[in-house]
Amino acid sequence: MADAGMLRFHVPEPEVRPGGTPDFSNVTIAAAGSVPRPDIDVDPRTIRDMAFSIIRVLNRDGKAVGPWAGLLSNEELLEGLRHMMTLRTFDARMQMAQRQGKTSFYMQHLGEEAVSCAFRKALAPGDMNFPTYRQAGLLIADGYPMVTMMNQIYSNEADPLKGRQLPIMYSSKEHGFFSISGNLATQYIQAVGWAMASAISNDSKIAAAWIGDGSTAESDFHSALVFASTYKAPVVLNVVNNQWAISTFQGIARGGSGTFAARGLGFGIPSLRVDGNDYLAVHAVAKWAAERARKNLGPTLVEYVTYRAGAHSSSDDPSAYRPKTESDAWPLGDPIVRLKNHLIGLGVWSDERHAQAEAEILDTVIAAQKEAESHGTLHAGGKPSTRDMFEGLYAEMPPHLRRQRQQAGV
Amino acid sequence: MPRRTMIEAIRDAMDVSMERDERVVVFGEDVGFFGGVFRCTQGLQAKYGKSRCFDAPINESGIVGSAIGMAAYGLKPCVEIQFADYMYPAYDQLTQEAARLRYRSNGDFTCPIVVRMPTGGGIFGGQTHSQSPEALFTHVSGLKTVVPSNPHDAKGLLIAAIEDPDPVIFLEPKRLYNGPFDGHHDRPVTPWSKHELGEVADGHYTVPLGKAVIRRAGSALTVLAYGTMVYVAQAAAEETGIDAEIIDLRTLLPLDLDAIVASVKKTGRCVIVHEATLTSGFGAELSALVQETCFYHLEAPVARVAGWDTPYPHAQEWDYFPGPARVGRALIETMEA
Numbered sequence A: 001m002a003d004a005g006m007l008r009f010h011v012p013e014p015e016v017r018p019g020g021t022p023d024f025s026n027v028t029i030a031a032a033g034s035v036p037r038p039d040i041d042v043d044p045r046t047i048r049d050m051a052f053s054i055i056r057v058l059n060r061d062g063k064a065v066g067p068w069a070g071l072l073s074n075e076e077l078l079e080g081l082r083h084m085m086t087l088r089t090f091d092a093r094m095q096m097a098q099r100q101g102k103t104s105f106y107m108q109h110l111g112e113e114a115v116s117c118a119f120r121k122a123l124a125p126g127d128m129n130f131p132t133y134r135q136a137g138l139l140i141a142d143g144y145p146m147v148t149m150m151n152q153i154y155s156n157e158a159d160p161l162k163g164r165q166l167p168i169m170y171s172s173k174e175h176g177f178f179s180i181s182g183n184l185a186t187q188y189i190q191a192v193g194w195a196m197a198s199a200i201s202n203d204s205k206i207a208a209a210w211i212g213d214g215s216t217a218e219s220d221f222h223s224a225l226v227f228a229s230t231y232k233a234p235v236v237l238n239v240v241n242n243q244w245a246i247s248t249f250q251g252i253a254r255g256g257s258g259t260f261a262a263r264g265l266g267f268g269i270p271s272l273r274v275d276g277n278d279y280l281a282v283h284a285v286a287k288w289a290a291e292r293a294r295k296n297l298g299p300t301l302v303e304y305v306t307y308r309a310g311a312h313s314s315s316d317d318p319s320a321y322r323p324k325t326e327s328d329a330w331p332l333g334d335p336i337v338r339l340k341n342h343l344i345g346l347g348v349w350s351d352e353r354h355a356q357a358e359a360e361i362l363d364t365v366i367a368a369q370k371e372a373e374s375h376g377t378l379h380a381g382g383k384p385s386t387r388d389m390f391e392g393l394y395a396e397m398p399p400h401l402r403r404q405r406q407q408a409g410v
Numbered sequence B: 001m002p003r004r005t006m007i008e009a010i011r012d013a014m015d016v017s018m019e020r021d022e023r024v025v026v027f028g029e030d031v032g033f034f035g036g037v038f039r040c041t042q043g044l045q046a047k048y049g050k051s052r053c054f055d056a057p058i059n060e061s062g063i064v065g066s067a068i069g070m071a072a073y074g075l076k077p078c079v080e081i082q083f084a085d086y087m088y089p090a091y092d093q094l095t096q097e098a099a100r101l102r103y104r105s106n107g108d109f110t111c112p113i114v115v116r117m118p119t120g121g122g123i124f125g126g127q128t129h130s131q132s133p134e135a136l137f138t139h140v141s142g143l144k145t146v147v148p149s150n151p152h153d154a155k156g157l158l159i160a161a162i163e164d165p166d167p168v169i170f171l172e173p174k175r176l177y178n179g180p181f182d183g184h185h186d187r188p189v190t191p192w193s194k195h196e197l198g199e200v201a202d203g204h205y206t207v208p209l210g211k212a213v214i215r216r217a218g219s220a221l222t223v224l225a226y227g228t229m230v231y232v233a234q235a236a237a238e239e240t241g242i243d244a245e246i247i248d249l250r251t252l253l254p255l256d257l258d259a260i261v262a263s264v265k266k267t268g269r270c271v272i273v274h275e276a277t278l279t280s281g282f283g284a285e286l287s288a289l290v291q292e293t294c295f296y297h298l299e300a301p302v303a304r305v306a307g308w309d310t311p312y313p314h315a316q317e318w319d320y321f322p323g324p325a326r327v328g329r330a331l332i333e334t335m336e337a
């Protein structure tokens, strides 16, 4: 060949771009129930193939099948459905509030509700999540008041974070929800540190680290894997692969490794992939990983395979970089529809009850919104004081800040 | 002459540079197919191909580190960090590596890279979409730091930066992308299409690094500003009626000290304005230089107006931003001192 010696630069490219027909035929999806459930003290070397499969519980007919099924009661499943529906309604209302100018910015979970809602139920009180901006289900499923979330989103006078943080960057130690940073991946290694501290202190609490597919490219992700692996830290290392990082498809972060879960293999960390749109599967795998952590068996890496059905944020328009119908073509379906159908199949739910629940949830969310708005929105009504801007940076305010606060006249 | 927004001018600068020199490559997060979250690289991949304009993994250290390697090979990378607030993972590569490559290899290897990043607040971006880290770059020996304030300069300075033989940090005040901003957030913004500095010539031209420009001539007092603060200072001068001479520094390092000294010696008073936090900000350097070079001409203490020494808050954005009222007060106090 004439050009046998010529190097070529390789840049991965998604299967389709706007104008094309969505095609996920290259996404291999294991049948529900087909992936075995090993004991939690399994030798990681024997389950390396799990990093390349997908653990699923709900099959196409909405039945829960296989070794990962059967952990949740009907009541717990109904509660899970309600959490996901609440999160979706909450998102829709807040997204609209952003459009109406009541706040500056919003990010929704559309299509990914199962991941954070189901995961929360696998943790115990006192455990700590180090979430990204797309895990508000951790709060909703833990009973954190929606009004408080909205107060934060509106940066109003009742905002527990005093207007200092961008909307949705919540914080609640009480609910095991570490303060969200806007800088990607930084908190992944912090979660490992928190878990190391729990082990150092002979405590029983575990940590959960969260990151998106795109952000696994950051060096902090790799730092976290090294530390977790070295110290066998009691931490669940979650990767939410929703296929997109703003406009960048997951192949840019993943490169040639096949899956994100496979990143853990080189560190000797048991690494699982799970159907992120399957509430039962997410919960079962989270439970398995949490138990491993709690029993001193060390970290587990879990990749949730899902799809970001909405825009990245209120500042984004995905039609510029992916086909509009791509989300309909996503082969793992919608998490709410799937759990709903499962519950209908179990005979404990119906279309009518679902519609009724939707209406009730909407009422509850609207009521919360009214209450939050009575404390103000970003540009109207009650707001945090200018004084608040200077407070809370140090335990004790140093003289130079005192001086500046005086200059500001507050 | 065609009018362009700052985004279009920056894009045009890269386009012209890529056209003229095939060693110029452009990459960063969302920079390829989509053309960047602020659309500064829109169309470049379609025009020049994926080998010259491409998406990077979300790893700022990797973006700058690989750019340094490419520069060592002989390419001229112009990379984007999505927000200046996300440059910190790359700080090691910038300060320990890019800045010193020429020096430590005695010119055996050099590092002609440009690292572009949107900077500054005013868009309700909160703590992690609003920062102005220029002083963290000017403090590092071996880096050049540029902050344009309008489309015409942005294009000429960016081409000059790309052609420069050394690493250049190119800070783009995002609040200026679509129009000049005088700090009156409650008033409509004039788009660049209606502003004379939105006139951007086609083709190749440069605005040299290290040359300041007088934006408003005056005799009462000198204001040193850059980026968004140029317009805030102008508004403050108009509103207070003080005959201020406003110098747009454009390049912080190398600094046009001659222009500063000439003006301050003439006016005898100096107010320095920046959006970044006060303590150890670039204003401290400017203040020291003015004191060292103009002490016997000064009739009042050199004043600084800057962001408060707190993280950039979300809700209190306009209490934080050093707007025309605060700058105006400093002008009056400096005149009365």
Ligand SMILES: Cc1ncc(C[n+]2csc(CCOP(=O)(O)OP(=O)(O)O)c2C)c(N)n1
Binding pocket: A134, A182, A183, A184, A211, A212, A213, A214, A215, A216, A240, A242, A244, A245, A246, A308, A312, B029, B058, B082, B086
């Ligand atoms: C250090 C850093 N770099 C870049 C950004 C800008 N940014 C915000 S979200 C995002 C995409 C993240 O994608 P992914 O990790 O897949 O999470 P997803 O949004 O899909 O949940 C980028 C690049 C940032 N916030 N922090």
Ligand SMILES: [Mg+2]
Binding pocket: A212, A213, A214, A240, A241, A242, A243, A244, A245, A246, A308
């Ligand atoms: Mg993603």
